[in-house]
Amino acid sequence: MNTCPVCGYEGLELPYTEDGNICSSCGTEFGYDDLLNSREELRRRWLQAGAVWWDATMPRPADWSVDHLVRQLRNVGYQLASTERMAIEAERLNNTQLAELPSMLKYPVEVTHRD
Numbered sequence: 001m002n003t004c005p006v007c008g009y010e011g012l013e014l015p016y017t018e019d020g021n022i023c024s025s026c027g028t029e030f031g032y033d034d035l036l037n038s039r040e041e042l043r044r045r046w047l048q049a050g051a052v053w054w055d056a057t058m059p060r061p062a063d064w065s066v067d068h069l070v071r072q073l074r075n076v077g078y079q080l081a082s083t084e085r086m087a088i089e090a091e092r093l094n095n096t097q098l099a100e101l102p103s104m105l106k107y108p109v110e111v112t113h114r115d
């Protein structure tokens with residue numbers, strides 16, 4: 001396995017120097033995206049969009065938390081800024097967790113008190 005130079009994902013099947021290799025994590029297509037944009041720019045865009053797992057045909061890592069992302073980015077020497085972290089957490093909450101909230105949280109039950 002090889003490491004993606006954009007997002008630090010360690011599961012690339014081929015080295016990123018192979019054209020057409022696409023990172024399952026950030027979706028960078030090597031030999032195309034990285035010719036048009038710097039790695040920093042690709043990383044910035046991916047983070048800004050909420051650092052979403054890109055490859056729908058491949059299961060994302062079981063631990064795809066923001067803490068996992070912080071560790072993954074260290075592979076490429078990138079430290080997630082606290083403002084980026086907050087933006088990613090908010091984006092994830094909007095996109096996924098809202099739909100997963102238990103219905104009782106969405107429709108609070110009235111609590112009656114008995115003496």
Ligand SMILES: [Zn+2]
Nearest residue numbers: 004007023026
């Ligand atoms: Zn990547």
